[in-house]
Amino acid sequence: MASIAELKKVCSQVRRDIIRMTSAVQSGHPGGSLGCTEYFVSLYYEILRQDPAKFNMDGIGEDIFFLSNGHISPVWYSVMAHRGFFPVKELATFRKLNSRLQGHPATAEHLPGVRIASGSLGQGLSVAVGAALAKKLNDDKHFIYSLHGDGELQEGQIWEAAMYAAGKKVDNLISTIDVNNAQIDGKTTDVLPMGDLKAKWTSFGWDVLEMDGNIIEEVISTLKKAQEHTGKGKPVMILMHTKMGFGVDFMHDSYKWHGSTTNPEQTEKALAQLEQTLGDY
Secondary structure, three states: OOOHHHHHHHHHHHHHHHHHHHHHHOOOOHHHHHHOHHHHHHHHHHHOOOOHHHOOOOOOOOOEEEEOOHHHHHHHHHHHHHOOOOOHHHHHHOOOOOOOOOOOOOOOOOOOOOOOOOOOOOOHHHHHHHHHHHHHHOOOOOOEEEEEEOHHHHOHHHHHHHHHHHHOOOOOEEEEEEEOOOEOOEOHHHHOOOOOHHHHHHHOOOEEEEEEOOOHHHHHHHHHHHHHOOOOOOOEEEEEEOOOOOOOHHHOOOHHHOOOOOOHHHHHHHHOOOOOOOOOO
């Protein structure tokens, strides 16, 4: 297992990758990707029980992760590349023609690590619930993990899946919501206030935890705590509080970076704040 200091260095490199990938093509979603970096590094370096070299679509005998808010693909691609799912140099093809690294993850390109096309918001929790039920039917003791955006909770399908998971006692599922109060058109509290999310998910029958998603020690400890809450008749939801654009000072906590990329001057300014630790692609 890596030390916290080592994981923080990985986070710095991943953030560099995010800025470079999105700025190179002037397309993509850097804000949420930067905010979720600690979560992905924690998940793929410390939590998931899987072997990148043995990836297969059925996921039998290993933990499975689903990214529902697929627009934050840059952070996912970077972390998977550094973990060995595919070559790091392939990050240079992000959002380019004939690339496996589509703007929203897709399965047609057969990219290792990706099991569903995502980014059409609201669908990922339903898929995760189905996969978790399959684990139970197969007597597979591994877990299903999923990540969602808080703006995504404005989709009705999320709440159908929430009811089903609790009603059917899908207690091998650990889902996380990136609560950054930002979506493409503004703050979620302005676009459509969702009230007390902890009270909502608790009332739907989920076991709810909370964490600061930009403190890697807290992310790791909370994910491990979530594992301890499995097998008790309830699905687990983690409310992960993050700052959009975290790690780059002029992008912090602004919804304007949801789907906007940095210009050359801003790119240089951002990269100057992020240590190159694993080598740029």
